Amino acid sequence: MTLDEFTIRPDPADPKLTERVSGLDQDGHAIETSVTVERPLTLFLNGQEVVTMMTIADYPEYLGVGYLLNQNMLKPDDTITGIDYDEETDVVVVRTERRTDYQEKLKKKTLTSGCAQGTAFGDVMEVFETVTLNPDVRLRTSWIYALSKKINLTPSLYLEAGAIHGCVLCREDRPLVYMEDVGRHNAVDKVRGYMHLNGVDPTDKIFYTTGRLTSEMVIKTVQMRIPMLVSRSGFTAWGVQLARQANLTLVGRAKGKRFIALAGTDRLVFDADPGAVGDEGKEHQRKGSRDED
Template sequence: MTMARLDATGGWIIAPDPQAAGLTRAVIGHDQTGAEVALSVVEERPLTIYLNSREIVTAMTIGDYPEYLALGFLKNQGMLGTADEVTGVDYDEEVEAVVVRTKVETSHEAKLAKKTRTSGCAVGTVFGDMMEGLEGLTLPAAEARTSWLYALSHQINRTPSLYLEAGAIHGTVLCQQDQPLVYMEDVGRHNAVDKIAGWMFSTGTPAADKILYTTGRLTSEMVIKTALMGIPVLASRSGFTAWGVEIARQVGLTLIGRMKGARFVCLAGEERLVRDADPAQVPEEGRSSRRKGAS
C-alpha cells in the first residue's frame, strides 16, 4: 500500500493504492444485454486478532494495514488504554493473524461475554457496553470552517481509491483543517475507522485538531468510535441514524452529513461551524466527479 510522507507543502501521509496487488481481482460476467464484461472486484479475507494469548475476534477485511487494524480495533473496544505499553505487534500472513502484545497481560472476559452486532457493513461487533467511556467525555472546543469542508470533499472525492475503482467498500479519512492526511479503506466502515485509530495510536498523533471524514452512514458506532478517539468533528457524504445524532449531541460531537457539492446538513455541534465560504461559489458535483456507491 502506498505511503507518502508529508512534504513542505503538505500532502498525504497514507493514500489508497487501488492498483496494489491482492486488493482486487478481475471477474468475468455478463451485462443486461448478455455481453461479456470484466469487473474489478474487491478481495475479502479473514484476519484473526489476538491480545497476548487471547483470541479476540476474526474480522473480514481487504487485508491491508493489518497491524493498524488490530491496534485500532483493540483501542476502540477499550481493550487497550493509553497506559498500556504495547511491546509488539506481529502479523503472520500465512495464518492471517495479528498478535498484539502488552507489557502486562490483561483479562477481558466480561467484555468478550457481551457482544453487540452493529449496523456496520460486514457486520461490525462491539464488545462490552457500547456507551462505555462516553460518560463525562468532553471533546475539544475546535472549529470547523466550511471552507475546509468544501476543500476536503473536493480533494477526497477525486483521489484514486478502491472506492472509485471497484465500489463495495468504505473509506475513512483523517484530516487536519483543509488537508486530508490518512485515507483508509475496507469492506466495513468499522474496519476503516479502526485502521485510522490504530495509526493514530501507534504514531502518537493528537486528535484535538482533527476532522474525520467517512463515505459511510453516520451511525451510532461511527459516532461512538470518533468520540472515543477524541476527534471533535465527523463528516460524511451519507446520511444519519437517529441514535447516531442523539449520541453526537450527548457528547458534543459536530456531526455533518449529506455533503455533496455546496450542500451539507449539520445535526449536532453547530457551534463549532465557522461559515467562511459562500455556498454559491462552490461548484455543484458533476456526474463525472461522483463516487461509486458503496454497498
Template sequence: MAQAGQSGDFLVRPDPQDRRLTAPVVGVDHTGAAVETRVVTERPLTIFLNSQEIVTAMTIGDHPDLLAIGFLRNQGMLAAEETITGVDHDAELGVVVVRTARQTDYEEKLRRKTRTSGCAVGTVFGDMMEGLEGLRLPDARLRTSWLYRLSHEINRTPSLYLEAGAIHGTVLCEGDRPLVYMEDVGRHNAVDKVAGWMFVNGTAPEDKILYTTGRLTSEMVLKTAHMGIPILVSRSGFTAWGVELARQFDMTLIGRLRGRRFLCLSGAERLDFDADPQEVAEEAAKHRRKGAGPDA
C-alpha cells in the first residue's frame, strides 16, 4: 500500500469542485431574498454480483466500483481471498456489476434482508453476523493526541460537506494520518467505499482507525468488524446495540469527538492519554456540521 507522507497528504480525498456531485438550486433565504445554492446529488446505483441483482442504493455517484465491492465485502458476499475478475459500470443505466471467479448464489440471503436505521437505503442482511462469531479484534494502541490531530485535520479538509452539506464522511486513518476520505449521502455508503478501497489495495486493517461523521449504530460497528479495524471513532453519538456489539468484538468505540471532548464506551484500555485536553482548542463554529446535534 502506498504510504501517506505529511499531514494532509491523503491517498484519496473529496473533490468538492466536481460539479457532477452537486446541482445548483434557486430558493429564498430567511429574509425573502433570492439565493442560489448547491446541493448534493442523489442517483440510484444497482449493484450486481455476477448475474444476480443484489441491491439498489442512493449515492452521489463517485467511486461506484469501490462502493459495490465494499458493500459486497461488508455483507459477507465477497470472501477476503475472493478473486474479482472484473467490475463493469454503466453510468447511463446506473448499474455496476462485480464479477468473481467463484460462482455465487445469494437468493436465500436476499430474502432475509431487513431495512436498517441508516439513511440512503442502508441495508443489512439477517445473517450479517455470519463470520463474526467469536471475533476478537486485534490489539492496538490509540493516543489521544492522534484523536485531536485527526479531528483537526479532517474538519479542515475541503469537502462536499463544506461545499453543500447534507452528506456523511468516513476516513481511514493510520496513527494521526488520515489516508482515505470518502463521502456519500449515507454513512453506510461512505464506509463501504473505504472497505472497497482496502479490498482492492490489499490494505491491512490491524493498525487502522476508522473515523465517521455518522452515528455509531449496530450496522456501523458490524461493518467495521467485517473490515477487521479495531478502532471506530465518530463525531456523533451511540446506539445501545452498537455499544454492545463493540464490547463483544473488543472494539474501541469513541463518539462525540468535538474539540477537546470525546466519550469512549468500549475498549478504553487501548487509550494512551498523552495529550492535555486543556491545551486543545475548542472546535470553531465554522467547522461544525450544520444542524448536527450530539447524536446526528
C-alpha cells in the first residue's frame, strides 16, 4: 500500500477536541485559552469489558483495535467482524470471529509508567522476543531533520492547547499518519489500529513520538514491527536495553539540529550537516518544554 504524505493529520479546529476557558495570567490579567477535552472510552472485546481509557476519542475504532493488538488480546490473523462505536455512551465494541475470554488475563494487568491508560500483560514480552526487525533499512539523518520540522510545524492540538502527545508513522522523510491523545500510549494504539485495518507494511517505516522512550514505547514499536523509533524526548535505561535487544534503532532528544542515538546505530546514514539545520521556533520550544514528557 502506498501512502501519500499525511493521510491522517490532527484537526485542532474540531470543536469536540478543545474548549475555551477563561482565567488569569501571571500578571493577573484576564485571559481566555484553549484546553484539551478528555473523556472516558470503554472498550469491549466481543461481550467482555476490557478497559476504560481517558482519551480525546477522535479515532475510537483505531484506538480500540490498536489497544487489543498491542496487549496481545487480538491476534494479527484474527478476523474482525465488526467495530461499533456509540458516541452517547462512549463505548467501542470490537467483534471477532474467534471466541475470546480474557477474564484471568485481565486480573493480572500491570500499570506502567505511561500517562493516561498504559498497561502491559505478562505475555506481551513473549511476542516482543519473537519479532525480527528489518535489518536492511536505513535511517538518513536528513530524514530526522526533515520529519522533525514538518511534524513540529503541522497544526495540531499540541500547538493549539498543549496537554497532548503525538505519534506519527513515517516513511523516509514523509510523515503519513499523525495521531494525538492525552496519553502517548493511546496515540501509539491509534497508529497500530490504522495500520492493521488498512494493511500498512511496517517493515520500512519510522515511528516518531513526542513522548519519552520508555520500555513500553519500545515494546509497542517492536510489536508493530517498525524498525526505527525517533522522539523529541529522552530515554529510560530499560527502554534502551530492550531496543538494543531487539535491534531497534532508537533516536531521542531530536530537537533542532541535535539528536542522540543509543541503539540500532548501524542503520544510521549521516548525510546531513547539522550546522545547516535551523533551531526550533520559540513557540514550539515553549510548549515542548511543558508537555512532551
